[in-house]
Amino acid sequence: MSAADLRAMLAADHVTHVPGVYDPASAALAVRAGHRAVHLSGEAVAATMLGQPDLGFTPATQIADRAAVLLPVLGGTPLLADAAIGYDSPHHAVWTALAYQRAGIGGLRLDDGPDATLAAARITALVEQAPQVMLIAQAGGSGPAETIERCRAFATAGADAVLPLGVREADDLGRLRAELPGVPMVVIRSETATGGSRLSDAELADLGVRLVLHPLAAVLAxxxxxxxxxxxxxxxxxxxxxxxxxxxxxxxxxxxxxxxxxxxxxxxxx
Known part of the structure; x- marks a missing residue:
């Protein structure tokens, strides 16, 4: 479950699709289909373990417990997991990330929350004290300009990649790439999003996107x-x-x- 494998995907010149998994059977099927990495999302855990929609309250302990169950069937395929609850402060973020690492999680999709300064501080602490976990910094904002500024701050803090929420169109992705050259991007191919174009893998790669997450496709199917x-x-x-x-x-x-x-x-x- 090496973070090095995930970082190698970020350094590649092509897109890697990362499907969501939620139990050993789904993880085994994803591996057999040839996927090079898989994703355990809070939404998937909430739906399949709690029977509820995810409202940002899926405990980190639930995610770590589920990851440990997936570990035996993944056969070394890297696991990326959501990181929201349990990351309130830099100290808590490091403690929870190390618990994730022990459960076999190689990469985090870190929620930024409303406070960008605190989010950057969490990233700095994770980079310094949990370097064996690859870090994708999720960045939201009231519009593309604010999202890009958050991405800039998170990249400066040491995140391995940025995930600009709500930025899916070629023009906005191109603007982000131009302002943050060399920073790998991750996007979510949401099953609930409406509108927008479906860029090809080649187009996404040219825009700097290296991972495309599909957190709920398998759960919904x-x-x-x-x-x-x-x-x-x-x-x-x-x-x-x-x-x-x-x-x-x-x-x-x-x-x-x-x-x-x-x-x-x-x-x-x-």
């Missing part, structure tokens, strides 16, 4: 499939018509692909 299955059982008494993973695969899902019971599973259509 899984819940949709579960909804259809439950409705079919209620209406028909069975779910034969619902497309599902073959039962035989379930028992071997988290086996190593080259293990005695794992042969050929990486070739199934998931």
């Amino acid at each position: 899984a819940l949709r499939a579960a909804s259809l299955t439950y409705r079919a059982i209620a209406d028909e008494g069975h779910a034969t018509q619902v497309d599902r993973l073959p039962p035989a695969v379930l028992a071997t899902l988290t086996e190593r692909p080259d293990g005695p019971t794992g042969r050929g599973i990486d070739k199934i259509d998931t």
